[in-house]
Amino acid sequence: xFTLERQSTHQQMQSVLLDYMKTVSAWIDKETGAIExxxxxxxxxxxxxxxxxxxxxxxxxxxGNTELQDxxxxxxxxxxxxxxxxxxxxxxxxxxxxxSMMALLILPEDVRxxxxxxxxxxxxxxxxxxxxxxxxxxxxxxxxxELFLEKLGYRLANKAFMADLMALIxxxxxxxxxxxxxxxxxxxxxxxxxxxxxxxxxxxxFILTGVMSAIEEWTPEQLEIRARLQLLIEKGQAWLxxxxxxxxxxxxxxxxxxxMFTWGSFVAYQAYAGMGDKxxxxxxxxAWLPYKKEDGTYSMTPNYLPHELRVGYEWYTLVNCYGILGxxxxxxxxxxxxxxxxxxxxxDRPPLPVNNQYLDLRSGYAFVRSGDDFFACSLRxxxxxxxxxxxxxxxxxxxxxxxxxxxKLNPANLAPGxxxxxxxxxxxxxxxxxxxxxxxxxPDMTVNPETEWLEKGIAMTGQNEFLKYRKTIALxxxxxxxxxxxxxxxxxxxxxxxxxxxxxxxxxxTRIEKRTEHGWMLSYAxxxxxxxxxACDNTIRTPDAVYANENNLSLSRSLRSxxxxxxxxxxxxxxxxxxxxxxxxxxxxxxxx
Numbered sequence: 001x002f003t004l005e006r007q008s009t010h011q012q013m014q015s016v017l018l019d020y021m022k023t024v025s026a027w028i029d030k031e032t033g034a035i036e037x038x039x040x041x042x043x044x045x046x047x048x049x050x051x052x053x054x055x056x057x058x059x060x061x062x063x064g065n066t067e068l069q070d071x072x073x074x075x076x077x078x079x080x081x082x083x084x085x086x087x088x089x090x091x092x093x094x095x096x097x098x099x100s101m102m103a104l105l106i107l108p109e110d111v112r113x114x115x116x117x118x119x120x121x122x123x124x125x126x127x128x129x130x131x132x133x134x135x136x137x138x139x140x141x142x143x144x145x146e147l148f149l150e151k152l153g154y155r156l157a158n159k160a161f162m163a164d165l166m167a168l169i170x171x172x173x174x175x176x177x178x179x180x181x182x183x184x185x186x187x188x189x190x191x192x193x194x195x196x197x198x199x200x201x202x203x204x205x206f207i208l209t210g211v212m213s214a215i216e217e218w219t220p221e222q223l224e225i226r227a228r229l230q231l232l233i234e235k236g237q238a239w240l241x242x243x244x245x246x247x248x249x250x251x252x253x254x255x256x257x258x259x260m261f262t263w264g265s266f267v268a269y270q271a272y273a274g275m276g277d278k279x280x281x282x283x284x285x286x287a288w289l290p291y292k293k294e295d296g297t298y299s300m301t302p303n304y305l306p307h308e309l310r311v312g313y314e315w316y317t318l319v320n321c322y323g324i325l326g327x328x329x330x331x332x333x334x335x336x337x338x339x340x341x342x343x344x345x346x347x348d349r350p351p352l353p354v355n356n357q358y359l360d361l362r363s364g365y366a367f368v369r370s371g372d373d374f375f376a377c378s379l380r381x382x383x384x385x386x387x388x389x390x391x392x393x394x395x396x397x398x399x400x401x402x403x404x405x406x407x408k409l410n411p412a413n414l415a416p417g418x419x420x421x422x423x424x425x426x427x428x429x430x431x432x433x434x435x436x437x438x439x440x441x442x443p444d445m446t447v448n449p450e451t452e453w454l455e456k457g458i459a460m461t462g463q464n465e466f467l468k469y470r471k472t473i474a475l476x477x478x479x480x481x482x483x484x485x486x487x488x489x490x491x492x493x494x495x496x497x498x499x500x501x502x503x504x505x506x507x508x509x510t511r512i513e514k515r516t517e518h519g520w521m522l523s524y525a526x527x528x529x530x531x532x533x534x535a536c537d538n539t540i541r542t543p544d545a546v547y548a549n550e551n552n553l554s555l556s557r558s559l560r561s562x563x564x565x566x567x568x569x570x571x572x573x574x575x576x577x578x579x580x581x582x583x584x585x586x587x588x589x590x591x592x593x
Contacts, residue, residue, distance in 0.1 A: 001347045002274040002281070006337050009285050013334040014062055016289065020327050021059050021068065023296030024052055027320065028071070033078035037320040039307045046321045047092050049078040050099035051328045057103040058331040060111070062338055069111055076100050076119060083126045090131035091138065097127050098141040098207075099328070101148040105214045106335060116152060124154045134184035136172055137204050139165045144211035147222070151215055166228060169204070173232060176239025177363045178204045180255075181383070194383050194446070196363045197254035198243060199262045205236045206265035209272045210332050213341050230343055237273045240266075242358035242367045243376060243394075248283025249302075251367065251376035251394030254384045256314055258406065258562040260300045260322045263288040264329020271333035274346035285333075288326070297323055301562035304506030312408065312562030357453050364448060370456045372399035373475045377458060378407075379448045385411050388430045388443040390460050390471045395480060397591055402480070403510045403524035404429075404589070405500040405566035408558070414440045415498075415568070416549055416556040425554060425568060427500035427561040431484060432570075433466070433492045441466055441492075457481075466490050479529075479590035484573075487582040495574035496550060497533060497587050503557065505564035512553070515540070519571070521592075528592040535573040535585035 027035050035048040053075035060069035079100035083093050101123055104112055133139050143165040146157035168190060172179050180203075181195025208229050218226045243251040250266060252258050267285050275281045291299035299305070300322050301312035307319050335341075356369040366377045374396040378387045387393065387407040395404050410426030433441040449462035449469075457474025468487040473480070486495070501522075503510050508525040517539060519532035538551055545551065554567045573585040 002276075002349065003340070003342060003347055005278065006271055006281055009282050010334065010337045013285065013330055013337070017055065017059055017327065017331055017334060018063065019296060020323075021056060021071075024055070024324065025071065028074075033074050033081075035320055035324070037318045039319050043316055043318060043321075045082070046088075046318065047082075047095035047099065048320050048324050049075050049082055050096035050103070051321075051324045053079060053103035054099050054106070054328050055324065055331045057107045058335050061106060061108055062334065069107065072103055072107060073111075073115055076103055076115075080119065080122045080126070083122065083128075090128045091134055093128040094131045094138060094141055097123075098145055098148070101145065101152065102210060102214050105148060105151060120152075120154055123149065123152065132184065132187050133165070133168070133190065135182065135200075136169060136178055136180045137200055137207060139168050140204050140207040140211075143169070144207060144214075147211055147215055147225075162225065166225065169232060170228070173235055174362055175360060176235040176237075177201050177360060177365075178232075178236055179363065180204065194364070194380075195254060196365070196382050197256060197384070198240075198250075198252045198363075198365070199254070199256040199259065199265075201236060202240060202250070202262055202265045202269070203256075205233050205240075205269040206329055206332070208233055209269040209336075212343075213272060213332060213336050213339075216339070216341065233269060233273055233343065237269065239360070241352055242356060242360075242369075243365075244280075244352060245369065245374040245394065245396045245399075246277070246280070246283075246352070246372050247396060247399050248280055248285075248287050249394075251365075251374075253365065253376070253378050253393055253407075254382055254386045256317075257386065258302055258312065259314065259317055260288065260291075260298055260326035261329065262326075264326035264332075266329075268329040268332040268336070271336045272341060272346075273343045274349045276349035276351040280352075285330075298326070302505075303562065303564040305504075305564060306506075309559055311559045311564060312406070355456075357458070359451060359453075359458075361448050366451065366458050368457060368473075368475065370475045370477075373397055373456070373477070375473060375475065375480065377460075377473060379451070379460065381444050381446050385409055388428050389445040390443050390449065390469075391429050392473045392480075392482075397479060400525070400527070401502075401563075402589060402591070403502045403522060403529060405502040405558070405561035405563040407500060408560035408562070410558075410560060411444075413556075414442055415570075416554050418547070418549065420556055422556045423559050425556040425558045425560075427558045427563075427566040427568065429482070429499055430497075431469075431486065431573075432496045432498050434494045435491065436493055443469075463489075476588070476590070478593075479588055481586060481588050483584070483586040485582065485584045488577050488579050490579050492577045493575070494550070494572065495577065495583070497536075497571040497573050497585065499531065499569045499571070499587070499589075500558075500561065500566050501553060501569045502561070502563045503565045503567055519587075520569075530590050530592055531569065531571075531587070532590075533571040533573060533585055533587040535583070536571040536587075538571075 056072035180200035181193035183191040449460035
């Protein structure tokens with residue numbers, strides 16, 4: 001049973017949290033209680049008082065340590081100060097408001113009773129009125145706020161407001177994917193944007209799980225909304241199950257992909273909802289622990305590189321903010337297990353299908369699982385332009401990561417100039433076409449292609465203003481295969497196939513073992529691979545070929561991928577082509593045994 005299985009991680013969760021609280025305690029300003037970031041100055045303190053208060057309140061609950069209890073109260077007091085600071089962004093204050101109330105709710109009952117009145121006036125009148133409902137996770141926070149206020153006895157929940165929020169969240173979930181993105185200036189219809197960040201679908205479920213776990217006992221009048229919240233989580237979990245690989249991680253694309261908070265979010269809602277595969281929950285919890293650093297912090301993205309490089313970060317990623325938010329999820333999971341909180345049917349979840357193919361045209365993603373082999377695909381380019389259309393991500397071979405960097409496109413820097421070095425090149429997979437004027441063309445389609453399933457892959461067909469295309473991505477049992485068929489609608493001087501090669505994650509590095517006739521042999525993390533392309537002549541014959549970017553690994557490195565330091569590998573697959581010409585190629589990445 002899952003409720004018994006999750007107990008096996010409980011003691012380690014508590015140990016991880018206690019160690020992390022020591023680290024955070026050292027950051028707290030003795031005079032003000034502020035938790036400023038130690039690596040960056042922009043956006044620095046942010047919402048950390050509220051989220052850290054939850055961790056310390058949870059720690060006080062399982063340890064009985066009065067110092068942790070006192071720190072939680074101090075952080076709630078700091079939260080009140082921050083709520084009154086109009087220089088803090090409205091959404092920042094919304095975070096603080098939500099999580100500081102949650103912290104008060106989950107403190108031991110005697111402690112909460114002693115301090116409830118101290119914060120009554122500030123919580124009763126402190127919700128940011130200048131925020132609005134700016135995205136779907138904000139709607140989830142606001143829904144929780146109403147329930148928290150009633151649970152604390154400050155006032156009755158606003159039923160009409162909750163009904164509107166619930167309707168909005170339910171409307172945007174559809175088949176289970178919660179699209180966080182809409183026009184924040186449209187506070188009437190909340191016009192949806194094609195953002196489709198997978199990370200925030202998990203994060204919204206984390207917020208809803210936090211609300212469920214903090215309330216614990218529901219009044220008869222609240223049972224309907226409780227049932228609807230559980231259904232939202234259940235549908236959301238079912239969708240994200242398609243994105244989950246058997247190493248305990250899940251595929252992400254667009255905003256905030258693979259930032260540390262996504263780990264805590266995933267573990268928290270799974271602890272509450274249940275997982276059908278024995279050992280998968282423990283894998284999910286263990287997934288981020290190797291990224292712990294000597295100073296007690298963790299990498300913000302899944303690599304071993306130092307914080308100072310901000311590898312794969314968003315502009316708003318900070319070590320204090322996302323580290324604490326990630327551990328808030330682990331704290332929530334710990335409390336769920338400790339208090340034996342659970343969703344209905346927690347022990348009846350089916351295991352993930354060993355072989356699975358799932359397509360969601362609304363979100364624009366496809367997922368293919370074949371045992372321990374896995375990949376996801378972005379069918380179209382979304383508004384954030386994190387990935388080209390038709391681009392695969394989250395590749396797994398035998399349950400391990402091959403030396404392919406997670407995509408992060410830079411539309412302004414698709415390819416480097418001759419001898420160019422730098423760190424702003426994007427990491428992506430796809431075709432790169434050049435015309436006689438030097439203009440670059442890549443898969444920037446913003447509409448879904450026509451799709452069909454292959455045995456262990458997907459075929460995508462369509463056209464845009466400059467070509468017709470058919471692309472397939474397939475798992476072969478020993479590797480990955482990309483096949484293209486392009487038909488030009490205008491003249492081009494060359495066509496390359498670009499692959500994002502992970503050069504180092506801070507622990508393991510890729511080595512070029514040998515240039516072959518059609519590609520390269522590589523080694524990475526104790527494994528050997530071959531990349532080959534049937535249309536690529538990789539034989540070096542002239543100085544131009546030696547020093548060109550084409551058929552070479554770019555000298556420009558990228559820090560944009562969450563995987564680590566990457567560079568794009570070029571495979572020249574075609575020379576000059578005229579309108580009407582058609583050409584094909586297949587590129588393979590094979591693990592050598």
